[in-house]
Amino acid sequence: MYLQLNNISKKYGDFYALNAVSLSFENGIYGLLGANGAGKTTLINILIGALNATDGDILLDGVDVKSLGTSYFDLIGFMPQYPKFYPNYRIDEFLDYMCCVKGIKKKARKERIDEVLKAVNLVANRKKRIRELSGGMRQRLGIAQALLNDPKILILDEPTAGLDPGERIRFRNIITEAAKDRMILVATHIVSDIEYIANHIIMLQRGTVVCEGTSEELIAGIHGQVFSINVNEEESEMIQKQYLVSNMRRENNRVVLRVISDEAPKDAKIVEPQLEEVFLSIFRKESDTYENSVF
Numbered sequence: 001m002y003l004q005l006n007n008i009s010k011k012y013g014d015f016y017a018l019n020a021v022s023l024s025f026e027n028g029i030y031g032l033l034g035a036n037g038a039g040k041t042t043l044i045n046i047l048i049g050a051l052n053a054t055d056g057d058i059l060l061d062g063v064d065v066k067s068l069g070t071s072y073f074d075l076i077g078f079m080p081q082y083p084k085f086y087p088n089y090r091i092d093e094f095l096d097y098m099c100c101v102k103g104i105k106k107k108a109r110k111e112r113i114d115e116v117l118k119a120v121n122l123v124a125n126r127k128k129r130i131r132e133l134s135g136g137m138r139q140r141l142g143i144a145q146a147l148l149n150d151p152k153i154l155i156l157d158e159p160t161a162g163l164d165p166g167e168r169i170r171f172r173n174i175i176t177e178a179a180k181d182r183m184i185l186v187a188t189h190i191v192s193d194i195e196y197i198a199n200h201i202i203m204l205q206r207g208t209v210v211c212e213g214t215s216e217e218l219i220a221g222i223h224g225q226v227f228s229i230n231v232n233e234e235e236s237e238m239i240q241k242q243y244l245v246s247n248m249r250r251e252n253n254r255v256v257l258r259v260i261s262d263e264a265p266k267d268a269k270i271v272e273p274q275l276e277e278v279f280l281s282i283f284r285k286e287s288d289t290y291e292n293s294v295f
Contacts, residue, residue, distance in 0.1 A: 001026070001027065001060070001061060001152055001153075001183065002024065002025070002026055002060070002061050002062075003024065003025040003026075003058070003059070003060055003153065003183065004023075004024045004025075004058070004059040004060075004062075005021060005022055005023045005024070005047075005056065005058055006022055006056050006057050006058075006059065007020045007021070007022055007055060007056040007057075008020070008021045008022070008043070008046060008053050008055070008056035008057075008058070009021070009053060009054045009055040009056055010039075010042050010046065010051065010053055010054050010207075011054040011055075016207050017039050017042040017207050018039045018042050018043055018046070018053075018207045018208075019206075019207045019208050020055075020056070020208075021039075021043065021056070021204075021207070021208070021209055022056075022209075023202060023209065023212075025153075025183045025185065026183060027179070027181060027182060027183050028179060028183060028184070028199035028200065029175060029176070029179045029184045029186065029194070029197050029198045029199050029200075030183070030184065030185045030186070030198060030199065030200050030201070030202060031186050031188065031193070031194030031195075031197075031198035031200070031201040031202065032044075032185055032186065032187040032188070032202050032204065033188060033189065033191065033194065033201055033202065033203050033204070033279060034187075034189060034203060034204035034205060034283075035189055035205070035283050036189060037206075038189075038204040038205055038206065038207070039204050039206070039207040039208075040157070040187040040188075040189075040204055041081070041157055041187065042207070043187075043204070044078075044155055044157050044185070044187055046058075047076075047153075047155060047185070048073070048076055048078050048155060049072075049073055060072060060075075074103075074149065075151055075152045075153050076151050076153045076154075076155065077146035077147055077148070077149060077151030077153070077154045077155070078146055078154075078155045078156075078157075079142045079143055079145070079146040079155070079156045079157065079159055080142075080157050081157040081158040081159075081161060082161070083138070083139075083141075083142035083145075085130045085138065085141065086130065087129065087130050087131035088129060088130070088131065089129070089130050090126070090127050090128060090129055090130070091117070091122060091125060091126045091127070091128055091130065091133075091141060092113060092117075092126045092127065094130060094141070094145070095113045095116065095117070095141075095144060095145060095148065096109055096113065098145045098148055099112065099113065099148055102148055102149045103149075104148060104149060112148055112150075113126075113148070116144040116145075116147045116148055117144060119143075119144070119147060119174065119177065119178065120140040120141070120143050120144045120147075120174055121140065121170070121174075122137065122140055122141065122144065125137065135162050135163060135167070136163050136164065136166075136167030136170070139159060139160065139161075139162075139163060139167065139171065140167075140170070140171075140174070142159070143156070143159065143171075143174060143175075143178075147178065151182065152181075152182050152183065153182065153183050153185075154178060154182055154183070154184045154185070155184075155185045155187075156175070156184070156185070156186045156187065157187045158187060158188055158189070159171060159186065159188070159193075160188065160190060160193050168192070168193065171193075172193070172196070172197050175197060176197050179197075186198070191275050191276045191279050192276075195215055195275045195276075196215070198215065199214070200212065200213065200214060201213065201214070201215060201218060201275075203218075203278075203279070203282055205282060205283060210282055211278075211282065215275050218275060218278045219272075219273045219274070219275055219278060221278065222260070222273045222277060222278055222281055223272075223273060224270060225260055225261060225262060225273070225281070226246070226258060226259070226260055226270070226271055226272070226273040226274075226277055227258070227259045227260075227261060227264050227265060227268035227269060227270055227271060228256060228257070228258055228259075228268060228269055228271045229256070229257050229259060229265050229267060229268040229269075230251070230254050230255070230256050230267075231254065231255055231257065231267075232253070232254060232255070233253075233255060235255075236248070236255040236257060239257055239259065239265060240257075242265075243259045243260070243261050243265060244259065244260040244261065244280065244281065244284055245257050245258065245259055245260075246258045246259070246260055246274075246276065246277045246280050258271065258277070260277055260280065260281050
């Protein structure tokens with residue numbers, strides 16, 4: 001299966017939420033990475049049919065999805081950033097209801113519910129009321145309902161919002177397992193969510209694709225631009241004013257800083273870049289990057 005976006009734009013008055021975005025997807029995991037407001041959710045809403053693009057088209061195996069009607073949407077599983085549930089439903093009741101919504105035949109429902117509960121490790125909790133679930137369990141239930149129709153295209157919008165580190169690891173393992181025979185698009189502003197599981201990473205800024213490639217390819221793009229420097233407190237303050245600092249830690253009475261720069265600071269040594277530093281170098285001018293990112 002091959003999904004192609006050709007020059008997708010979404011315009012509100014004179015403002016472009018998306019501007020001529022062209023992308024292609026095959027089976028595998030794709031990370032859609034960008035600061036809040038970069039256009040990730042707009043792109044997702046166009047993919048799932050919740051929004052109409054101002055310009056451009058989407059092709060599935062060379063066929064315009066508009067001509068496919070509901071058969072295109074039957075291929076999609078979607079988890080929104082903040083999934084809504086009926087708090088008094090049990091997990092199994094909610095999934096049975098979602099089977100009805102998705103048109104899954106009654107005789108196939110129990111087996112399919114069993115399969116998705118096993119996939120997200122909620123079998124033992126199937127009789128729990130949704131109001132009793134932890135945040136991590138709710139997110140896993142959100143993934144479970146998205147998998148019910150065995151979608152060939154799985155789209156997850158900020159799926160780890162509010163999760164602790166252990167649940168983030170569990171999420172990454174679930175997504176990797178689910179990617180065996182489908183294309184998965186994970187939209188996030190948290191680099192660690194997709195750094196090691198995504199086959200391909202797409203970075204959006206102000207509605208435009210600024211770069212894409214494997215994690216290794218993107219990191220190679222800033223090779224020779226990341227440095228480590230060990231300084232005293234006064235020098236540390238100066239470095240922070242003059243350079244883009246991606247990380248810092250204290251060692252005794254000294255400060256070790258990682259600096260992103262075209263030119264090496266005095267006495268600094270080159271170090272291997274990290275994907276977070278690619279993200280930071282691209283979005284350094286975005287004010288909400290500093291407010292909402294994980295750095």
